Amino acid sequence: MAQDEKVFGMSANAGRWIFVILGMVVNMCLGAVYAYSVFKKPLETMFNATATQGNLPFMAFLAMFALFTFFSGRFIDKMGPRIVMIVGGIVVGVGWILTYFASSMMMVVITYGIIGGAGVGIVYGGPVSVATKWFPDKKGLAVGLSLLGFGASAFVTAPLAKNLIAAYSNNPLPAFGIMGAGFLIVTVILSIFMRFPEAGWKPAGWNPPQAAGGPVKTFTAGQMLKTSSFYGLWLCYILGATAGLMAIGISATVGREVIGLDVGTATLLVSVFAIFNGIGRPIFGALSDKITPKGAAILSFIIIAAASFMMLSAGKGSTGLYAVAFCGFWLCLGGWLAIGPAATATFFGLEGYAQKYGVVFSAYGLGAIIGGIISGSAKDTFGSYIAAFYPTAGMAIAGIIIALLLLKPPKKA
Numbered sequence: 001m002a003q004d005e006k007v008f009g010m011s012a013n014a015g016r017w018i019f020v021i022l023g024m025v026v027n028m029c030l031g032a033v034y035a036y037s038v039f040k041k042p043l044e045t046m047f048n049a050t051a052t053q054g055n056l057p058f059m060a061f062l063a064m065f066a067l068f069t070f071f072s073g074r075f076i077d078k079m080g081p082r083i084v085m086i087v088g089g090i091v092v093g094v095g096w097i098l099t100y101f102a103s104s105m106m107m108v109v110i111t112y113g114i115i116g117g118a119g120v121g122i123v124y125g126g127p128v129s130v131a132t133k134w135f136p137d138k139k140g141l142a143v144g145l146s147l148l149g150f151g152a153s154a155f156v157t158a159p160l161a162k163n164l165i166a167a168y169s170n171n172p173l174p175a176f177g178i179m180g181a182g183f184l185i186v187t188v189i190l191s192i193f194m195r196f197p198e199a200g201w202k203p204a205g206w207n208p209p210q211a212a213g214g215p216v217k218t219f220t221a222g223q224m225l226k227t228s229s230f231y232g233l234w235l236c237y238i239l240g241a242t243a244g245l246m247a248i249g250i251s252a253t254v255g256r257e258v259i260g261l262d263v264g265t266a267t268l269l270v271s272v273f274a275i276f277n278g279i280g281r282p283i284f285g286a287l288s289d290k291i292t293p294k295g296a297a298i299l300s301f302i303i304i305a306a307a308s309f310m311m312l313s314a315g316k317g318s319t320g321l322y323a324v325a326f327c328g329f330w331l332c333l334g335g336w337l338a339i340g341p342a343a344t345a346t347f348f349g350l351e352g353y354a355q356k357y358g359v360v361f362s363a364y365g366l367g368a369i370i371g372g373i374i375s376g377s378a379k380d381t382f383g384s385y386i387a388a389f390y391p392t393a394g395m396a397i398a399g400i401i402i403a404l405l406l407l408k409p410p411k412k413a
Helices: 010-049 051-079 081-099 105-134 139-167 173-191 229-249 251-257 263-312 320-346 353-360 362-382 385-406
Strands: none
Touching: 010 051, 010 081, 010 105, 010 139, 010 173, 010 229, 010 251, 010 263, 010 320, 010 385, 051 081, 051 105, 051 229, 051 320, 051 353, 081 139, 081 173, 081 229, 105 139, 105 173, 105 251, 139 173, 139 263, 139 320, 173 362, 229 251, 229 263, 229 353, 229 362, 251 320, 251 362, 251 385, 263 320, 263 385, 320 362, 353 362, 362 385
């Protein structure tokens, strides 16, 4: 029977936490994209590229990440997570490895951005769906912990990339190849163990919550798209992702060019920021469980607004302002990567979850594109990244208004 299910030789209630740990490690490999700011300047120097051109691989990666998260959701629901994650892990590794052979920035866009980003999108929904299905009683916390690895990845991968780039005389391409081989091996091996619970399983002592009129309504993806709650969640997700991804993509560069830090200090701070990105996921996941996704979203936008105003006051030597502000941006991006999946499950139900979250996650891809355009245009037009923080302040205020009006459970269809 489903209730007697064993997981890794333990009771399901205990053994299910192993899936969270496995997901955390897989996400550590996938989240190396957040170390891109360490690669950005060396790539621009190597290929004589502008700031906007230097953003293109990062933008392409995150856009493909979101697009393939959407497409892979249906396959994860039908085939289970294992096969889909293995295929995605191979694609991730191949994309990074092929970047070693890039001869132009456009080649980096294709290999790292399009191929690598697609692979991450294929894998990403697996650990999220596994955590959600094994933890219907702690959705926000479990998803947040699993995704902690993605957010905290740069704590490990940023200094690793910096050291590899330095070892090859500031040539970033060998670092892509070496790291990609490692990501392929780890992701494929750990994906073998990922699976969903048997049909009908639920945690011991837990019963599904009841709405006022009976059991919580489960929406199909099509029904979800007809609700105002979806658009409230989607728009808030776009705003939160835009601010966070824009900041992540230029973190090290802003530290060097705006604040005047040396490369070592800027890279060290990126590693610190990654810790906040990582812990933002379980923190905001737990907050989504405790104070609802609306409350968690509003708190994130307040932090984004404060961080934006801090950066608008920053200049040469403002290391403290820069550090606090970027900790806030990274924390809140991590937060949205927990608020989004938790709200999707809470508002629209677990049946067909991967496909539904794939639709919601398109907001992340749009945020990547918008954020890259904002930061690149600010630098190329005004000569400084500081101008990019006026839009993020405005987006935070808009996010609070949208969350207050629309971010709530939908009415029954």
